[in-house]
Amino acid sequence: MATGRTRSNRRNQRARKRRADRHKNKKLGVMWILILLAFTGLSVRLVMLTTEEHDEYLKKVLSQQKYDSKTLPFKRGMITDRNGTILAVSEKVYNVVLDCKVMLANEGSTQPTVNALVECFGLDRATIMDYIEAKPNSQYYVLKKHLTYEEVQVFETMESMNENIHGVWFEDEYIRNYPSGTLACDVIGFTGTDNNGTFGLEEYYNDELNGTNGREYGYVNDDSNIERTTVAAVDGYTLQSTIDANIQSIVEKYIVQFNEEHKDYYREGLGSTNTGCIVMDIHSGEILAMASYPNYDLNHPKDLTAYYTQEEINTMIEEETYYETLNQLWRNFCISDTYEPGSTAKAITLATGLETGRIQGNESYECPGYHTVADTTMRCNLRRGHGILDVSGSLEQSCNVAFMKMAESIGESNILEFENIFNLGLKTNIDLVGEPRTDALIYNEESMRSVELATTSFGQGFNVTMIQMISAYSSIINGGYYYEPHMVNKILNSSGDTIENIEPRVLKQTVSATTSQQMLEYLNAVVAEGTGRTARPAGYAIGGKTGTAEKVPRDKTNYVVSFLGHAPANDPQIAIYVVIDEPNEEEQDHAYYATGIVRNILTEVLPYLHITKTEDMTVAEQQEVENVLGPGAYYVVDSETGELVDAVTGEEAEKTDSYLGEGTAQ
């Protein structure tokens, strides 16, 4: 019994357990189904997301990717003079940028980072903290611009030593630097950080000087993956200008000297309204120097304080004439400003006469001091008259009456035709910006009557630019070849390889070689015997023509005085043209303001160019040259022997002279 009871008990227990198992297993099955249902539901949701929304979400993902494309700036090309002296160069600088978001994301990095910034770059802590507080999500806060590599290095060393500095990076930039400041400012022009040249070569050759920015970027490839690529920047081309920095600085020195001497001399203000000078190689059209006054510092083109007080500048800003004044300062007087050339044009008139055969050279003209054309009486520059003059004498004395008579025999059509041949009224196409149209500034068949013909003969009534005049003049004396004036010799790439050589371009033959030779003699006589005497530098014979043009209104107050000449006299190499607009004098109508500058310039430039002296010097002249150049400075290297020789006599220099490095035992 007992065993039966225990057996039945056990059976009961087992049965109970089985019952419990049964419902447990049933419940587990229900739970499994519920879980499976949930899994299925989620899978369906996933199927929906990955199929229906695929295209749209893929687009969203791609569109919110920052490709982090970063511009790698190119380096703008240099501008050098003909000998490689750097006139303009771009230098790499760095801008400090703070990424507030990154800095704040790294806990405990705000203080060390700001401390380092304040310490390295002298920044104002309060300003930075205010900014961070105001814009904690800003990722591009430029703290300071244009730092040098050395300044950046200090910070980077500090950053590498302190791991709590975060969110600071440096952005590359190039700034334009003009090592010579004001030198050749009109020719070079200037460029800001935007790599856009303003005026001069910088503007004319903007595309050549600029390179192509590089880029570091990510892009999405065919498999929708992000790939990163760097395309290096291509640096811009370097320009080798025809300018010779030495000649340029000599020219500028004397222009500035004249203007400083004449500052506030007669009227309050500058020594002249404008003074311009061009020195040109007559056998190639290359410009060796081109300068005008007033000038400006290319590194600070907007700085007017050299000429105006701060009050005046403020007034200008108020009256909105500030930029007008700046433009006036920036424009290149030598190519952009037009004026009546005055007597320098007589060279053109005479050359026209000779070339057309209307003047043979044996004519003589009587000058009573005035000449009447179509009821208009025009005075000669000498009121009492020059008397009887031959052709050479007419040019030497710059007799207006003789030239009016010449023009009558040459005729209107010839004058107009040769104005065209000499490129007056046309652009010279010099490689600089700002050359104006002048076709309306000279007479044409309709507007030229006998009075206009008469005034044209001595350079009044029509307008020219300096570059037109000197180009035409060069062709008269170089055998008749009209070269296109140009400023750039060579274009090089950033590694210094020549990309393009700019060869001299002869555009046309203006006069015959015979005419040219005859003109040379006449022009040499002007300096040797006539009005141009004061232009002659010690030791050299030169030729040229003075000019004194009365400005409108014709009230005998304001003049443009000038000298247009060549050197040396019999084998001309260079042409020089100096124009002074309204010299600050009581009596402005004296060409010797211009010839004085020419004389000074040539005294230095001709020995520099190794042009052998053609004339003996008097003791006084020797002294004068020594004063200008220093003792022995007129020795030049003989091109054949390589020895130092006296520029005047051609004698070998004494080797014991202390200034000679060679052969001097120390």
Next chain:
Amino acid sequence: MKEQHNRRRNAYKAANGHFDFVLLIVVLFLVAFGLLMIYSASSYKAGLDYGDPAYFLKKQLLSTLIGFGALIVTVRIPYRLWKELDLWIGLVGILVIPLVKIPGLGVTANGATRWIDLNIVTVQPAEITKLCMIIYLAAVIAKLGKNIRTRKGLMIALIPPTIAAILIYAITKNLSSAVIVMGIAVAMLFVALPNYKVFVVSGIAVIAVVVGVVLYAVSGSDVESFRLLRVQAWLHPEDFSTDKAFQTLQSLYAIGSGGIWGKGLGQSMQKMGFLPEAQNDMIFSILCEELGLFGAITVIFLFAILIWSCMVIANNTEDMFGALLVVGVMAHFAIQVILNIGVVTNTIPNTGITLPFISYGGSSIVFLLIEIGLVLNVSRGMREQ
């Protein structure tokens, strides 16, 4: 012949028990796959923030090794031992939660104090609580037997997990862990009790409450509570694209952009700073982006096998305590997988919850492997099928 065969089989079983290798292989696969995905999802950010792309991988690898050590230990200790310690274990499960409030021990991250710092590792007490509650409930239900059907029995079983859930929510502000603890308790009771009525009724009640809350949130009342905003963000993620729903939207973009076959392992774009917690709560969306729907369904399938294995073990274990242990673990995995995938697909409102074995999280992987150890231990005592 047959007898001989059976004898040989029994001899084999005596030596190896009914060790469930399928379960172990699935777990090993999930863990290895998880490490791979952690590396893929975290290397970009780890490289940026720590200078070492494998930073998170190395930490997780260490935790995983510790976890397997714990698993081996758990498999060797007979599980019945825990039954005797039920009250103590339940007490530990509750008392461990307030530890986060002890200064110097609690760790605060992302605005919540959920971890305790044990110098070497940080541990989330909620993980411990979940394990403790599973053991406590299994032991109590098994001991009570029929008495679990009485009101008193229910109280004994339900009160400790309820306290634990309330503490987790009140102290660590961790709603999802609280929900998981309660979910485990309910699932275990569901299996232990023979009737359905009470569960169906309370299920309907819960659904009614949820619908009510959603309707309340939709009605646009100005009560801008954190959780109500979450509900709003869940329903209209586009309207909250910059803050509340940013993570959710980025997760959806990741899943959607992956398509059927994915962009390829390691090719996720969303992990590059767009998807916050890419290696953590949101690892499943990176998985979808890189391996596509195919990879996602495969992982879900693996979890289904894992849960199926648990169910088979529970079904075939005569011992009520062992069976309920397995049910608890199974419920834990199921709830966490469902909630995690629900969050990343925006099927339910966003709440911080990890994907078992795959998400990054040191203490989590250790306790998950201990739970697997328990299941394997139970499986050794399985009756013949």
